Amino acid sequence: AQSVSQHNHHVILSEAASLELGCNYSYGGTVNLFWYVQYPGQHLQLLLKYFSGDPLVKGIKGFEAEFIKSKFSFNLRKPSVQWSDTAEYFCAFYTGGFKTIFGAGTRLFVKA
Amino acid sequence: KAGVTQTPRYLIKTRGQQVTLSCSPISGHRSVSWYQQTPGQGLQFLFEYFSETQRNKGNFPGRFSGRQFSNSRSEMNVSTLELGDSALYLCASSLEAQEHEQYFGPGTRLTVT
Numbered sequence: 001a002q003s004v005s006q007h008n009h010h011v012i013l014s015e016a017a018s019l020e021l022g023c024n025y026s027y028g029g030t031v032n033l034f035w036y037v038q039y040p041g042q043h044l045q046l047l048l049k050y051f052s053g054d055p056l057v058k059g060i061k062g063f064e065a066e067f068i069k070s071k072f073s074f075n076l077r078k079p080s081v082q083w084s085d086t087a088e089y090f091c092a093f094y095t096g097g098f099k100t101i102f103g104a105g106t107r108l109f110v111k112a
Numbered sequence: 113k114a115g116v117t118q119t120p121r122y123l124i125k126t127r128g129q130q131v132t133l134s135c136s137p138i139s140g141h142r143s144v145s146w147y148q149q150t151p152g153q154g155l156q157f158l159f160e161y162f163s164e165t166q167r168n169k170g171n172f173p174g175r176f177s178g179r180q181f182s183n184s185r186s187e188m189n190v191s192t193l194e195l196g197d198s199a200l201y202l203c204a205s206s207l208e209a210q211e212h213e214q215y216f217g218p219g220t221r222l223t224v225t
Binding site: 004006009032034036043044045046049090092094097098099100101102103104105 | 115116143145147152153154155156157160162167168170202204212213214215216217218219
């Protein structure tokens with residue numbers, strides 16, 4: 001079955017620490033990959049996306065993600081987190097068929 | 113441009129009742145998807161509509177149904193509510209050309225007692 005695995009459910013970091021959130025998907029074909037973010041009290045919004053081309057994609061607020069096809073991974077990174085990055089992060093993929101598969105989410109708490 | 117709107121924002125219902133939730137997509141968006149969000153489960157896909165046609169459905173019982181109107185507005189209905197249906201129900205819209213990049217509404221928080 002198609003699924004997304006996010007390695008950490010909860011992550012606590014201090015400001016200025018580096019962030020890497022793991023994401024692996026299970027599907028053998030072509031995928032569109034997404035990271036969405038849900039800040040406290042706000043709508044879920046798109047952070048970044050990969051459709052094709054350069055596997056290193058950059059998103060808003062200094063986030064980036066790297067698609068490694070051989071590992072079925074799409075890890076999210078940020079060199080230096082801020083308190084305002086406290087949020088829940090969701091990895092997702094779309095294979096066609098009008099259905100996007102989401103991971104369970106990772107709650108990030110950044111200590112000021 | 114106005115975002116995705118969902119009504120109502122909060123609902124409290126009793127087991128056995130039914131509920132209807134509404135979603136208005138971004139103007140020009142014709143694809144509407146519905147998700148159930150619960151802690152630890154992430155977003156579970158319910159169904160997707162385009163031009164009043166359901167194109168895909170998730171693994172939910174038949175108590176969960178939906179429809180889309182000619183103006184792309186969508187409703188979902190849950191009949192015979194169970195305690196486990198308590199969740200945040202999210203609606204998302206997308207342009208068909210955007211490879212399913214989705215724009216989410218604020219959600220409807222449903223509590224079943």
